[in-house]
Amino acid sequence: MSSSKKIRVLVAKPGLDGHDRGAKVVARALRDAGMEVIYTGLRQTPEMIVEAAIQEDVDVIGMSILSGAHMALFPKVMELLKAEDADDILVVGGGIIPEDDITELKKCGINEIFGPGTPLEDIVKYIRENVNA
Amino acid sequence: MSEDKLIEGVLSGKRRALARLISLIEDEDSSVSRILAKLYRHTGKAHIIGVTGPPGSGKSTLVTRLTTELRSRGLTIGIICVDPSSPFTGGALLGDRIRMQEHALDKEVFVRSMGTRGHLGGLARSTSDAVRAVDAAGKDIVLVETVGAGQSEVEVVEIAHTVLVTDVPGSGDDIQAIKAGIMEIADIFVVNKADLPGADKKVTEINAMLDIAPTSDKWRPPVMKTNGRTGEGISELVDEIQEHMAYLKSSGVLEHKGLQRSKDELEQIMEYKLTRELMTKLQGTPEFDQAIKRIARRDVDPYTIAERLITKFLASCRE
Ligand code: B12
Ligand SMILES: Nc1nc2c(ncn2[C@@H]2O[C@H](COP(=O)(O)OP(=O)(O)O)[C@@H](O)[C@H]2O)c(=O)[nH]1
Ligand SMILES: [Mg+2]
Numbered sequence: 001m002s003s004s005k006k007i008r009v010l011v012a013k014p015g016l017d018g019h020d021r022g023a024k025v026v027a028r029a030l031r032d033a034g035m036e037v038i039y040t041g042l043r044q045t046p047e048m049i050v051e052a053a054i055q056e057d058v059d060v061i062g063m064s065i066l067s068g069a070h071m072a073l074f075p076k077v078m079e080l081l082k083a084e085d086a087d088d089i090l091v092v093g094g095g096i097i098p099e100d101d102i103t104e105l106k107k108c109g110i111n112e113i114f115g116p117g118t119p120l121e122d123i124v125k126y127i128r129e130n131v132n133a
Numbered sequence: 134m135s136e137d138k139l140i141e142g143v144l145s146g147k148r149r150a151l152a153r154l155i156s157l158i159e160d161e162d163s164s165v166s167r168i169l170a171k172l173y174r175h176t177g178k179a180h181i182i183g184v185t186g187p188p189g190s191g192k193s194t195l196v197t198r199l200t201t202e203l204r205s206r207g208l209t210i211g212i213i214c215v216d217p218s219s220p221f222t223g224g225a226l227l228g229d230r231i232r233m234q235e236h237a238l239d240k241e242v243f244v245r246s247m248g249t250r251g252h253l254g255g256l257a258r259s260t261s262d263a264v265r266a267v268d269a270a271g272k273d274i275v276l277v278e279t280v281g282a283g284q285s286e287v288e289v290v291e292i293a294h295t296v297l298v299t300d301v302p303g304s305g306d307d308i309q310a311i312k313a314g315i316m317e318i319a320d321i322f323v324v325n326k327a328d329l330p331g332a333d334k335k336v337t338e339i340n341a342m343l344d345i346a347p348t349s350d351k352w353r354p355p356v357m358k359t360n361g362r363t364g365e366g367i368s369e370l371v372d373e374i375q376e377h378m379a380y381l382k383s384s385g386v387l388e389h390k391g392l393q394r395s396k397d398e399l400e401q402i403m404e405y406k407l408t409r410e411l412m413t414k415l416q417g418t419p420e421f422d423q424a425i426k427r428i429a430r431r432d433v434d435p436y437t438i439a440e441r442l443i444t445k446f447l448a449s450c451r452e
Contacts, residue, residue, distance in 0.1 A: 005160045006223070006250075031224035036248050041231035048237040052230065055244055057152035086149075 017067035029120035046076040066095040172269040179268040183289035186299030188281025191325040193232035194361035209241040211267035218248035255279040255286025290318040302331035327358040
């Protein structure tokens with residue numbers, strides 16, 4: 001792989017949740033860390049997220065949910081990614097997500113979840129270290 | 134994905150293969166020229182439409198609206214949106230997709246965002262090849278949205294058949310900006326946000342400018358009014374776009390530009406390859422290192438040395 005390879009990240013807000021502050025903060029932090037961030041805005045369905053991830057050929061999908069709908073939406077995204085044979089993409093999430101749910105979500109293939117107060121450097125570091133180069 | 138599978142995938146319109154190829158192009162992967170060489174004869178069919186104009190004037194919104202209208206006319210669409218990369222970190226926030234959600238699940242619409250990655254001119258260095266990839270994948274229309282353009286970002290004219298220049302009512306000053314650089318590249322002017330006061334005035338101003346602009350073209354750029362929020366004027370705009378393509382064909386301009394572009398491209402490729410050949414021969418040789426030192430000491434001048442090295446190189450090729 002040539003040296004000009006850039007990490008591309010899709011930052012998405014699934015569902016009807018309007019809390020977009022966290023997603024925007026994270027998107028900016030990743031950009032400032034030298035990544036190319038595709039931000040698709042609010043109210044994304046899992047189908048839209050997976051389609052955008054494929055067309056943009058991203059290395060990472062980052063989803064933000066603060067509404068409590070994560071147990072329905074995250075696994076659905078994982079299921080669609082598998083169906084597209086695209087589950088080599090690193091998937092991370094953030095927002096308001098209880099501990100027990102995090103364990104469940106990791107079982108279905110979400111790589112990592114970052115809760116409120118996570119330093120942005122930690123997120124950047126995690127992505128850099130875990131992206132499939 | 135193997136190279137052959139990738140090529141086969143692109144040619145049969147598989148979005149995964151197309152997406153991967155565009156990444157290879159962006160990352161300047163060594164396989165790209167081989168792949169593009171095989172795709173070349175399958176390109177040249179798409180109508181490439183550039184959309185440029187100041188940031189916030191509604192380019193992304195128009196691209197979405199145009200896509201809706203073109204889809205309803207049975208055409209398939211590729212969209213490439215270019216946003217600036219940070220010159221300091223190399224990162225980019227690519228947000229044009231936010232306005233394109235309407236087509237998110239339409240399999241006949243392929244949307245790709247690109248960062249400029251340090252390239253000036255309103256596009257990324259790899260945009261031209263990315264457009265070619267989309268063309269090879271069989272899309273009827275490729276829409277290219279530039280980074281919000283000022284005066285020097287006019288590169289889109291080199292890859293698009295039809296260039297739309299967008300503007301908005303009011304802001305009398307930016308008509309000056311438009312006059313300076315972008316004016317000349319417009320095939321169609323679009324005064325978007327026609328719901329805002331001053332739209333007709335803007336149309337009149339642009340028309341007045343066109344009346345005094347020197348031109349050898351038979352095509353006089355029409356000035357269209359659109360409302361990106363409601364879609365008003367979009368159907369008429371698409372009519373003009375198709376009219377422009379008809380003009381390009383009937384006037385012979387299309388053929389002429391095709392020849393010009395092929396020539397430019399061939400020259401560029403040869404220049405690049407020749408330079409690389411020459412440099413791999415010279416780099417690190419005592420003769421080359423010695424020459425550099427002598428030039429730095431002002432013993433000799435670089436013009437004479439360049440001449441001498443090239444003559445020698447050409448002679449060695451003849452052997
Ligand atoms: C600000 C806020 C709002 C603002 C949102 C403004 C906006 N545009 O974002 C407003 C006032 C609009 C709002 C409205 C509501 N809110 Co509110 N809101 C909050 C609040 C106080 C802070 C959220 C925030 O912005 N934090 C700052 C950002 C930077 O932090 P963050 O999002 O957590 O992000 C960090 C991490 O989670 C992680 N992360 C987040 N996203 C991502 C993505 C990726 C890819 C990665 C890697 C990491 C990551 O990294 C970030 C940095 O550390 C929270 C309480 C809280 N303490 O979290 C409630 C909270 C989220 N809201 C809540 C509720 C209930 C609502 C309303 C339904 C209230 C109502 N009844 O009207 C509405 C719904 C609005 C809607 N349309 O969805 C509840 C949710 C409860 C739940 N999930 O069970 C909370 C938890 C408050 C509570 N304790 O009850 N809210
Ligand atoms: N009032 C009005 N706003 C518009 C119109 N078209 C687009 N916009 C808004 O203008 C803003 C910028 O649009 P966008 O398409 O992102 O512009 P771009 O930066 O040129 O791509 C958005 O908030 C749009 O909703 C229009 O016809 N009228
Ligand atoms: Mg835009």
